[in-house]
Amino acid sequence: MTTNQTNATHPHGVAQLCEDGGRLYANALRTGRIAREDVEPAPCLVELALLHPDPDDANWLRPVPPSVALAQRLNPIEREITERRRLSVQLSDAFEPFMALSVQGATLTHSITVLEGGDRINAALNMATAQCQHEMLTIQPSDRGSERSLLQGLERDRPLIERGVKIRTLYQHTARHSPDKLAYVAQLSDGKVEYRTIDELVERLIVCDESVAFIPTRDDQQVALELRHPGLVRYLIKVFEFIWGRAVPLTAGAPYETAPGGITNIQHSIAKLLVEGHVDEAIARRLGMNVRTCRAHVAKLATALGSGSRAQLGYLIAQSGILDQEH
The missing domain is CATH 1.10.10 (Arc Repressor Mutant, subunit A)
Known part of the structure; x- marks a missing residue:
């Protein structure tokens, strides 16, 4: 052999x-x-x-003999250990002059952590929410994978409510027509929880106890930043409060009333984004709806304003004055 x-x-x-x-x-x-x-x-x-x-x-x-066999195998291992110890001493000596210099930038480095991959992001969120004692603020734009994210959110939020932590969450108006979102809200409605909706949200945000915040850095939600810099966290809280003050409580009923001229509030929001030059996919993402629904609203806008083309629609929206109306 x-x-x-x-x-x-x-x-x-x-x-x-x-x-x-x-x-x-x-x-x-x-x-x-x-x-x-x-x-x-x-x-x-x-x-x-x-x-x-x-x-x-x-x-x-x-x-x-076992003693001989053992010695034959231990000798090279012990030589390797000795060599690695020598190398570790050399590395320590080489980096010693730089240790004091690195302290100045250490605070900022450790206050911003890049989280890659859904597992690592969820692990960091789970740890932050487990340590949260007073209030959690969240901005939750709609997404197509809502069922799994809602389940994860439920697992994180329920223990918070049981500890008496206050939760304030912002959704888009389209969440009012999502059975999954409404069922999720109903399961957590017993605690100190408030939900509001607004026509447009740009990105996800989670803030725990004014000490740590999480924001995504890619559309696929697979890379996020964990922020612990007090200045950055305070700024994000101010952004949240600005949007919160303009949002509508979920208990206040649907905000899709038809304005004069037959233009609904959601169509008003679409019209504003159309004039700004956004394509249908971007508008749908910012308003929390699918592209098909967005295009249906665009078609209704075109019919209401008598437009025959996308370019003409933008011009007619600007000329109609509907963007000057309060919604």
Whole structure:
């Protein structure tokens, strides 16, 4: 049997000696030798140099004493440990002059942490919410994967409410027509929880106890920033309060009343974004609706204003004065 065949049959080192190998090696130590043919079930004993040929009889093998076998294997490991210790001392000496210099920038570095991957983001959110004692602020734009995110949110929010933590959450107006969102809100309505909606939200935000905030950095929600810089967190709280003051309580009823001229509030929001030059996909994302619904509203706007093209629609919106009306 060749070395490659042996390794394929017994792919282990001496520290994980197979059952046959251990039994045969023990027998060889007890008797002082072992027949070569008896070792066929465990050729690894020869490959690992635990047996060597008997100089007096080629049909027999003699065991290497365990103390010798152990020393043969420990020596290179101890040499490697010694070398790595020497290297660690050299590295410590090399970086010692820079340690004092790095302290000045350490505070800012540790106050902004990049979280990559959904598992790491959720782990950080779970830790922050578990430590939250007073209030959590959240901005939750609608997304297509809402069922899973709502389940994760429920698992995080319920213990908060049970501890008496106050929660304020902002959704888009479209959440009022989402059965999943309404069911989620109903399950958490017993505690100190407030929900409001507004026509347009740009990005997700979570703030815990005015001490840590989370914001996404990519549309796929797979990279986020964990912010612990007091100035940044205070700024984000002011942004939240600005939007919160202009939002409508979820209990106040649907804000989609038809304005003069047959233009609804949601169509007014779409008209504003159209004039700003946004495409349908961007408008749908900012208003929390799917693209098909957005295009249906655009078509209704075009019909109401008598527009025959997208370019003409933008002009007619600007000329109609509907963006000057309060909504």
